[in-house]
Amino acid sequence: MSTHPVDNRRRWVIATQAAVVTVVAAVGLVALVVHPVWSAGRLVGLLLVVLAVAFPVAAVQAFRAARGGSRERFDVHENGIAHTTKNGRRAWTWDQVTEIRVTRDPGRSPRHGRNLRCATGFADGGKVRFDGLTTNAPVLADALTTSRPDAVAADDGMRGWKVLRWVLPVVAVGCGWYLVAAFLMLTDDEVEVEVQPGYVKMVPRFDDSTIALLAVGGLVCLVGIVMSLAYLVVGFTRSRRR
Numbered sequence: 085m086s087t088h089p090v091d092n093r094r095r096w097v098i099a100t101q102a103a104v105v106t107v108v109a110a111v112g113l114v115a116l117v118v119h120p121v122w123s124a125g126r127l128v129g130l131l132l133v134v135l136a137v138a139f140p141v142a143a144v145q146a147f148r149a150a151r152g153g154s155r156e157r158f159d160v161h162e163n164g165i166a167h168t169t170k171n172g173r174r175a176w177t178w179d180q181v182t183e184i185r186v187t188r189d190p191g192r193s194p195r196h197g198r199n200l201r202c203a204t205g206f207a208d209g210g211k212v213r214f215d216g217l218t219t220n221a222p223v224l225a226d227a228l229t230t231s232r233p234d235a236v237a238a239d240d241g242m243r244g245w246k247v248l249r250w251v252l253p254v255v256a257v258g259c260g261w262y263l264v265a266a267f268l269m270l271t272d273d274e275v276e277v278e279v280q281p282g283y284v285k286m287v288p289r290f291d292d293s294t295i296a297l298l299a300v301g302g303l304v305c306l307v308g309i310v311m312s313l314a315y316l317v318v319g320f321t322r323s324r325r326r
């Protein structure tokens with residue numbers, strides 16, 4: 085009835101762009117650790133945020149493109165759906181569909197496929213996912229939901245929140261503990277060393293490289309706390325609206 089090729093070439097382009105950004109940000113962080121510039125704290129924070137966003141994008145898009153291959157597509161038939169990848173073809177009838185989760189956001193990064201995401205589960209344990217990088221993705225999603233309206237999940241878009249609402253507080257507490265520990269270590273940075281018999285000298289406990297690493301770790305944790313709290317606020321707000 086319809087064929088929906090997946091634009092995995094576009095996935096490779098996105099993965100390459102994100103990988104280049106990741107490498108540049110990583111090189112910048114290494115340079116700041118080797119030659120610390122204490123006035124560049126904001127730059128370090130910005131590079132950490134860039135890494136936290138770019139690396140997952142590069143990894144996920146490259147994995148999906150490699151798994152699907154250049155000829156990945158979905159075929160809608162009268163009695164079911166088929167998914168073709170470089171590893172072969174799988175097909176299911178409509179009565180084998182057990183769960184459909186669709187998230188639609190037409191204005192959200194259509195060039196990156198985030199305007200639509202759909203995950204479908206089947207009775208044999210199989211699962212398929214597609215997004216806006218699939219040709220006529222809304223038509224494919226409508227075919228699934230129309231054929232099996234009883235399989236559409238009621239809590240679309242909030243499944244991951246059930247896990248994140250427990251993980252994010254742990255991340256925030258762990259990052260807070262590191263910040264306190266690092267602060268206490270840096271405030272007690274001198275130790276007594278006996279230079280000559282009867283003569284004791286106070287010397288720094290840590291060298292410049294170690295202090296720089298502790299500082300970068302502190303910035304990472306600070307960003308982690310801010311992002312965790314932000315995600316918690318957004319998640320609780322969305323869950324209450326639902």
